[in-house]
Amino acid sequence: MDKATLWERLVGQKIDAAGRYSLGSTPYEFDGTVLRARADASETQSQTAEMFGFKWKQRGTFESAQARRFTRDWLTQRYGALAEYPELGPGAVVLDAGCGAGRAAIEYFGASLAQLRYVGCDISTAVDEAAADFKAAGHDSLFIQSDLLRLPIRPGSVDAVFSEGVMHHTDSTREAFMALAQLVRPGGLFMFYVYRKKGPIREFTDDYVRHAVRDMPPQDAWDQMRALTKLGIALGKLDVQIDVPEDVKLLGIKAGKLDIQRFFYWNVLKAFYRPEMTEDEMNHINFDWYAPANAHRHTEAEIREWCAEAGFAIRREIVEDAGITIVAKRAAGGA
DSSP: OOOHHHHHHHHHSSOOSSSSETTTTTTEEEEESEEEEEEOHHHHHHHHHHHHHHHHHHHGTSSSSSHHHHHHHHHHHHHHGGGOGGGGGOOOOOETTOTTHHHHHHHEEEEEEGTTTEEEEEETTTHHHHHHHHHHHOHHHHHEEEEEEEEOOTTEEEEEEESSSGGGGOHHHHHHHHHHTTTTEEEEEEEEEEEOOOOHHHHHHHHHHHHHHTSHHHHHHHHHHHHHHHHHHHHHHHEEEEOOOOOOOGTTTTOEEEEEHHHHHTTOOOOOOOOOOOHHHHHHHHHHSOOSSSOOOOOHHHHHHHHHHHHHEEEEEEEEEEEEEEEEOTTOOOO
């Protein structure tokens, strides 16, 4: 299937010679590389897109061998090996919903990208970073810049949706989930990760910091993260354990021994620390968490309810303090 045929399969009509396409009242333009929506986004979604567009241009903060290995290992631990999913065989159409610079897909799918029909979409200008990298690597791919809730893709036209840590960055995680779920063909997969709700102190701190930086220019927000990142490094270098004698249920604090940095990390504020990473790489991760105005958190019960409502059976569920990873399969007869 050539690119023109795949575009037609996905959008349901040909893109005209001038590169124009319309979905309802939303116009799109194709510049030869990316199909771009020409529509206004909400204030919070625009802010989120601006922050992520900035973040993915900080290439030195996520492209080192150790940063890539960390990403690859974390993805594989949660989603499992690709060999577990025959739905992702040669020729499968995979929609990377919220691709950013494409790093999650590159690390998780790896060499299999040469056999997949990859479609990356993102609301931010990071989609241009992804398109350039995929072209340089020789991967057969298509790219769309659009809000996930208004993608110009026909229902049931993709074999899998991969959405790694993205839907919670829209105006409504549930609406984004339902919009993407309908794009998966009967028998296809929905692979995604969303943030999980945490204890009340951590939730308060997260909202407080996010509100404090949301109106800053991206560079200023990046710079403000620096002190928080240095605090995380200082806590990590202490290499001290705290032994919580029993669960503090009122605050969601669990009993047991924990490194002091991880105690602060899970219960007070996100100040990421990995000794093998540079300060900039850790700052990238903290910025990713605090900078976007849209960053909703959810419970396992919510996610299970959404899957059932959309006609998906959960095949793999990994629940961690940080978030919830799901691999779900759409019923053969659809929802």
